[in-house]
Amino acid sequence: MYRKTLATLVTAAALIAGASAASAQNLIPLSKLNGVNLGDSLINQGRPLPALTGRIGVNCPAPGVQSITARRMGGNRVRIEAVIKNVGGINWVSNRNQQTAMIGDDFGRANARRDFTRLDAGSHFVLRHDVNWNLANEFPSGFRASINYDPDIYIDGNPANDDCRRNDNSRSISAAEINALFR
Structure with missing residues (x-):
C-alpha cells in the first residue's frame, strides 16, 4: 500500500511540475489532476478525493x-x-x-x-x-x-x-x- 501511495503522489507531483514548467501557461487546469487517484493514500484512508475544479495560479503577467x-x-x-x-x-x-x-x-x-x-x-x-x-x-x-x-x-x-x-x-x-x- 505504501508503494501505491508513493507512486500516486509522485505522479501528481510530476503532473504539477510539468504543467508549471510549461512556458506558455501560467494557469494549470486542476482537471489535469482528476485522472490521478489519490483516494488510496494514507491521508484519505481509502476515501476518494472530491473532483478538483478551478485553476492553480502562477504569478506572472498574462x-x-x-x-x-x-x-x-x-x-x-x-x-x-x-x-x-x-x-x-x-x-x-x-x-x-x-x-x-x-x-x-x-x-x-x-x-x-x-x-x-x-x-x-x-x-x-x-x-x-x-x-x-x-x-x-x-x-x-x-x-x-x-x-x-x-x-x-x-x-x-x-x-x-x-x-x-x-x-x-x-x-x-x-x-x-x-x-x-x-x-
Whole structure:
C-alpha cells in the first residue's frame, strides 16, 4: 500500500511540475489532476478525493483575449465585443507602442484598436466594433480579436511585460456564427 501511495503522489507531483514548467501557461487546469487517484493514500484512508475544479495560479503577467462575441443591436447592426483580461497574478506594465489589442476582419482590416501600457492582475477592458451586417454578402467576413506585441518585447529587460501565457492571445468568431444571429 505504501508503494501505491508513493507512486500516486509522485505522479501528481510530476503532473504539477510539468504543467508549471510549461512556458506558455501560467494557469494549470486542476482537471489535469482528476485522472490521478489519490483516494488510496494514507491521508484519505481509502476515501476518494472530491473532483478538483478551478485553476492553480502562477504569478506572472498574462494578458489574453478572454472572449469575442457578436450581438445583434437591431436591424442589421451587429456589435463585435472582445474582452482583454490579465489572468496572471502580476500587473502588466509596459511602454507605449509595445502592444496593441485589436479586432480585425478576415480581409486584414483593423476595425477596432487599443494600445495599452498597464493592465492590473485580474482587470480587463472591452474592445467594440459595430458593423452593418449584410446577409446577402457572398463572402462575409468573420472577426478575430488579438493581442499583438512588438517583436523585441521579450528581450527589452522588462519582465513585467513578458506574457507568460501566449496561447490565449487571439480568438475568432466566424461569419456563420454572426449569420446565425438573424435566424
